[in-house]
Amino acid sequence: PRLLCVVAARPNLMKMAPVLAALRQLEPAPVLTLVHTGQHYDAAMNAQFFSALDLPPPDIALDVGSANHAVQTAEVMRRFDAVLEQQAPTATLVVGDVNSTLACALVAAKRNVPVLHVEAGLRSFDRAMPEEINRVLTDQLSELLFTTEAGAADNLLREGIPSARIHFVGNVMIDTLLRLLPGAPAPEQVLASHNLAGFIARGAPYALLTLHRAGNVDDPQRLRALLEMAGRLSARLPVLFPLHPRTRARLEQFGMSGLLDQPHLACLPPLGYLDMLGLMRGARMVLTDSGGVQEETTALGVPCLTLRDNTERPITISEGSNALAGRDPAVILALCDDILQYGGKAGRVPRLWDGHAAPRIAAVVGQWLAQRRERA
Numbered sequence: 001p002r003l004l005c006v007v008a009a010r011p012n013l014m015k016m017a018p019v020l021a022a023l024r025q026l027e028p029a030p031v032l033t034l035v036h037t038g039q040h041y042d043a044a045m046n047a048q049f050f051s052a053l054d055l056p057p058p059d060i061a062l063d064v065g066s067a068n069h070a071v072q073t074a075e076v077m078r079r080f081d082a083v084l085e086q087q088a089p090t091a092t093l094v095v096g097d098v099n100s101t102l103a104c105a106l107v108a109a110k111r112n113v114p115v116l117h118v119e120a121g122l123r124s125f126d127r128a129m130p131e132e133i134n135r136v137l138t139d140q141l142s143e144l145l146f147t148t149e150a151g152a153a154d155n156l157l158r159e160g161i162p163s164a165r166i167h168f169v170g171n172v173m174i175d176t177l178l179r180l181l182p183g184a185p186a187p188e189q190v191l192a193s194h195n196l197a198g199f200i201a202r203g204a205p206y207a208l209l210t211l212h213r214a215g216n217v218d219d220p221q222r223l224r225a226l227l228e229m230a231g232r233l234s235a236r237l238p239v240l241f242p243l244h245p246r247t248r249a250r251l252e253q254f255g256m257s258g259l260l261d262q263p264h265l266a267c268l269p270p271l272g273y274l275d276m277l278g279l280m281r282g283a284r285m286v287l288t289d290s291g292g293v294q295e296e297t298t299a300l301g302v303p304c305l306t307l308r309d310n311t312e313r314p315i316t317i318s319e320g321s322n323a324l325a326g327r328d329p330a331v332i333l334a335l336c337d338d339i340l341q342y343g344g345k346a347g348r349v350p351r352l353w354d355g356h357a358a359p360r361i362a363a364v365v366g367q368w369l370a371q372r373r374e375r376a
């Protein structure tokens, strides 16, 4: 058997690394072909993660780059379709909810190549998010659906997906986190490597902020409000703000970079996996609009405020250390004050976020391949 495994954007890489490693252990071993669509291409968003995560270099690079949704999705479809034709794989494995996930699932399904979706069934119920559209449609096209939290199956069943296709396996992103956490540097080391030695006194509390959702950074008023919030928060405790390329581009386009000129606020370039892990682990609180960071802070037990009105990862709130803070600066700052005063939510680690999700996926894939061999 041959499996085409697709990565595209930064968060796909931490998910694919353990899945590839586990699939490699199957008997008989499938041929694994790693396809990179090139949706993310900057070294800081892409290349530096391959060595940190022990990901093999991609076998096939589609180099699509950035474009608007229609063009990016269409370009991935066109180029991935040619790969499918040439490789004739047994199945295509996709992760997450980025544009490339849907694009590859769609062309595979049209060629009758079964789609295996890792991180299925998450729903924000907000169709204004491009990722929500990618999630719903990818799941409709998938033959095997691997879920990270128990509630995801309810979402899938409601959308008419047969229960036999759904497998609750846990969270592969947490497989990577637990494997690499011992090697994560201390915050002062991360700061020193970015010429910020002494920005935070050893052991002193700090907040870590990330923003990249189109819904937050593409709207000038919303972005301004969030940046002003960050400035006011930095008067209470130092704020570290690694800038996603989309966010940096909008800051420049809207002429808002000056709002970040605050003595206790430091912007950083997009961080490597281990540096980010080290900063998350050491943070007093994390403020974010990222999906992965909501999960990682829950696994680490670090209080997280999600700067959105909804989340597709409700278990990080019902059980984990996450809370929805919305986008109103006054509300967000009040929640930050609560955390500073009372310590914030510790939460507990959700079921099957135990570092062994990828072997569970490989076991299901192995059985599925065996059944196909018998039928053939």
Ligand code: UD1
Pocket (backbone or CB within 6 Å): 009, 010, 011, 039, 040, 041, 042, 045, 066, 067, 097, 098, 099, 100, 130, 131, 212, 214, 245, 246, 249, 291
């Ligand atoms: C994408 C995903 C999002 C995910 C995020 C993780 C979709 C719809 N969105 O958002 O779900 O959370 O990745 O990072 O698929 N850019 C660069 N260098 C790069 C990549 C992007 O400079 O390597 C800039 C370009 O200006 C580009 C913009 O960032 O236009 C947006 O990139 P894109 O991949 O379209 O979406 P993200 O915002 O990264």
